[in-house]
Amino acid sequence: MTVNDDSFTNWKNREEIAESMIPIIGKLHRERDVTVLLHSRSLVNKSVVSILKTHRFARQIAGEELSVTETLPFLQALTALDLGPSQIDIGMLAATYKTDDRGLSVEDFTADAVAGAMGANKIERREGRDVVLYGFGRIGRLVARLLIEKAGSGNGLRLRAIVVRGGGEQDLVKRASLLRRDSIHGQFQGTITVDEATSTIVANGNAIKVIYANDPSEVDYTAYGIKDAILIDNTGKWRDRAGLSKHLRPGIDKVVLTAPGKGDVPNIVHGVNHDTIKPDERVLSCASCTTNAIVPPLKAMDDEYGVLRGHVETVHSFTNDQNLLDNYHKADRRGRSAPLNMVITETGAASAVAKALPDLKAPITGSSIRVPVPDVSIAILSLRLGRETTRDEVLEYLRDVSLHSPLKRQIDFTTAPDAVSMDFVGSRHASIVDAGATKVDGDNAILYLWYDNEFGYSCQVIRVVQHVSGVEYPTFPAPAV
Template sequence: MTSTWLQTLSQAESMIPLLGKLGREKAIKVQLAGNTLMADSVTGLMTAFDQHPELDLVQVYQVLEQVLASNNAHTTVELESLIAEADVSSVLAAHSQNGSETPVVLYGFGRIGRLLARRMCALGHTTPGMALAAIVVRKACDNDLAKRASLLKYDSVHGIYEGLVKVDEANQSLIINGSPVKIIYASDPAEVDYQAHGIDNALLVDNTGRWRDRDGLSVHLNRPGIERVVLTAPGKEMKNIVFGVNDSDINEDDRIVSAASCTTNAITPILSVLEDKFGIVSGHVETIHAYTNDQNLIDNIHKGDRRGRAAGMNMVMTETGAAKAVSKAIPSLEGKLSGSAIRVPVINVSIAVLSLNLKSETSVEEINQLLKSASNSAELTGQIGYSEEADAVSSDFIGSQQAGILDSLATKVRGNQATLYVWYDNEYGYSCQVVRLMEKLAQVNFMSVELLEEQAA
């Protein structure tokens, strides 16, 4: 190893305690060009800094010390913008934020619910402005708590969770990395009084998909202790938000919002960049999607066409609303996209094929460079990934935090006709998007509470 490498390694190691304190003690998330700097991995820090060789790591360390010494808490700081400032302390003081945490309730604890819990409670990671307080489920068996803990800890797709999960039977809770999370058993949202469990002004995330309209989800909102509701599925009569594209549409009056679907989140950021640069005349979205729990493992009756056939041994044609849903985030694409889906026998990671007619001619090189630049921007780093790997296959993208990853070597262009291939972890990548939306709503919730307090004074 070269001395330069060893020096960088030493500097990265020295930042781990600082980042840990920022997360644990002050709930501050530190980002570099949109990427979160985690306190659990020197390798992760080295990878992040390798993409930004212009950074002076001594200066980075000093800035982190100043953030820790400031009055800021429960917020996100962007490292690049702070480093660019001549007087970091004055900037931090001028934008001081020290709010309280918004409690989060997960209603449902299936594939997405458990991954949201993993992401929120990941070692070395912080979700500013919020903390997991409770999980609502139907009791499945006598040793339900132990089963829930095991499913959180061990996952056939995403591996063993690198955190401590314990069962507290006496208090009907899971202890996740030292923090108690109440398990509330209920068959109907109308049964739950969250304030009776010490939970107030909470953000509830409905992962069940059982209710998708405002009336159904309002039952949550009308329960004591719930302030806002997020739906992890396409929603009716509410804003469908793709973080990074139209999250600026959220205001304090939005009490119920949808995080749209995994496919909509995967394709919308890329379509947004292409629409801004070239303009999209029309197109078709075909998603080759991993099978889900909504399908049968072996042939059996199913209310939906074709989904009753064995998921593990068939390609199953079905429908997707993702193409139409894009226009809820990008209104200029209303009526311009069609879509369909094929479920295939893989357990996770899907790929969307975008066949687009653009308003102007372009080239493979121009589109790839455009999206590569977007993937490195602070605004879209979490939404757009970029792959140049010649041997890339679907399993390589398990655990991807981006909403969608362009397979640049597969891009095809002929005149104004472009075909793009976008990989996405339809479980974890989507869950990361939902958490980003939750963070935004927690900040809106904080500002709303702060405004009420000022008015009361």
């Protein structure tokens, strides 16, 4: 048998194993609200090839190959356990098992590692929490996709309604079409039908009422059977407490803004300060995509090295706030054609750091350049550290943070030598450290942080909503603190 034959046989064997994993992953998700992860990447609703690619990617962050032959036994062991709602990382189970010296079987090791999700420790299923989207643009539609994807057994977040301004003839059909097809993020994974008689979009069985209104005061959500809902405002029209409180109508319990909040509205970056949300807080913000990209690595660097000062330069994809062709715009430069120009503009991300990281006393400045790409941006974070270090030390530290720390859902890590922006479309992390571009000289460090400013940010929004709704389930094995 030739080497080519060996490689192909090996591939077919791994395909077969990955195929056997799919029904196990699906059943755990539907019946027990257990999300199976591989190094923080969900394997729910993934194809055979996607599962294999996710395993293959582990070599970039863990430094060695990870095969489905290694993770399957841990997945099978989970099926025999009395698990409650949780997230279980079989990549971490496989990695930590290799270093465990207790001589346990895979079954016993797995039971011990996920004990917090079992028996008396397990979280009981809660009644599903209603969610309303106010606005259905770029972020609104991606948040909708994520809510539908995460519907699971129906005991988590339930997208019940979308509120939009009336758009004329065929409005509902056109909005459903924009949810179904996306030029950047591809086809919706599932089926979508439209019931114009009831003004409803049905996506993967989720009936989503489309409500037409020009102002929050026009809607009584209880009329649609909606109660204690979390409303996600994707319009950015209202950013202070007074404006956002207009959404606190009958049926709405909390309001989450997908833009930087003003005044005393808490700006939340999940993974960094979401634990500071007060139980009785009814209005909060998820800050900006750039704030979410820079704050987690900034916190990580400050925790380890101390940060004395910093500057962030964002090279940001263009947005709908800019003009396609030169035309009047109330802001400087943004009136110039977005697909044809690099546009210097301001960013509030640096000043927003203080809200998310109040203990960081270092001054952080920032500026931004909009560039002619439709999605994925990069933040160049230049830091003066509290002590000298080396490039190898910083990279090893950030690699470890991306794998084992409480920030592993926010910070990803890549060593790909030819990585470019489009490679990160669809990333679910707040930012991705580019190892090859990292610069360190004594107490100066420059980090290049990729981020999908649409999808990665939407994932952060969902994490915040899960947290305030009480359906943010714990992850096992627990990350190191």
